[in-house]
Amino acid sequence: MSADLVLWRNARLVTLAGERDWGLVEAGALLTRGAQIEWAGALVDLHAEVPAALRARVAAEHDLGGALVTPGLVDCHTHLVYGGQRAREFELRLHGASYEDIARAGGGIRSTVAATRAASDDALFASAHQRALTLMREGMTTLEVKSGYGLALEHERRCLATARRLGNELPLTVRTTYLAAHAVPPEFDGRPDDYVDALCGWLPALNAEGLVDAVDAFCERIGFTPGQTRRVFEAARALGLPVKLHAEQLSDQGGAELAAQFGALSCDHLEHLSPLGEHAMRAAGTVAVLLPGAFYFLRDTQLPPVAALRQAGVPMALATDHNPGSSPALSLLLMLHMGCTLFRLTPEEALRGVTVNGALALGLTDRGRLVAGQRADFVAWELEHPNELAYWFGRNPCARVVFGGALRDA
Ligand code: DI6
């Protein structure tokens, strides 16, 4: 029998095994086979719980030095691939302009579209690669990347292919989301319905090229109407692709109800979510993705209805929403902190938000907990207690990251 198992011992496991509590296991260990967790538990139970034949296959052992070990972090909502940056717009907002004013004046998303189209493939990749590395240094192992700054077939393809390339060249999992319904590009000025027809028409080809894992839209006064969003979702459904939605960020458009009708994986932002939307999400099993970075950066004052979501049992995830306009955030740990300080999540909810629930928002059930059968993605932290993950800000206590059963550098 081949020696193909690895034992990771001297770990204080934060398993998140149940529906509540941290699932702490002191003096814990993980047994991994390839990219998968074979067994997780207290080292003293290894003999009793793992058959001798399996134990004999341990080829290597690592001492994790008594570190706190959590599942690898999932950033389930980012717009990581784009050209340029928008610090000037930040400055204009500090001089009194609003985010919506700037968008209406042709700045905002459109200015990033111009910079993205102008960037070479290599430049687009290099900037996204740098940003991904920054997120990885804090223990991120799964990353969602949306398109939406190309807004033409060729450029949406380039953005999605760049995201795929990140997943191929870096030790992390990348999930791609088609967000051509992010803004109306200049070629379709004043003709949003024609643009929706066009972007629905591009989807089959991009999907056939293996570039699309999910479909998203920006349903908003400055984005697309519920009727237009529905057409995007119908195009996704025709191809069997799951949907997500930027819903009720700046106003209540009834987007969450619409998304729930399509069995959406997640509705994201939700500051203006109504009780109707919340009930629809609950019934559909849709994850609420909360984005404190955008709330903070846009100095929003309308809080997402966290207490109601908690009460209803809607799973809550947290993500960076990394993008150049409303959330130039490159720290998922800072989002845990802000999820607690701004949105009043508990530290445990915040950690679940970037592990098991973040994974769920991507339709992934194979990661997010440290239990047998899950992917061997985990992080060793120089911390005493998991509540510290949300407590510190501006500190990176990440000591080691294991991705798919292998130690990685970042
Ligand atoms: N909502 C957002 O917060 C980002 N996109 C979206 O649909 C903002 C994108 C940008 O300003 O570039």
Ligand code: FE
């Ligand atoms: Fe977003």
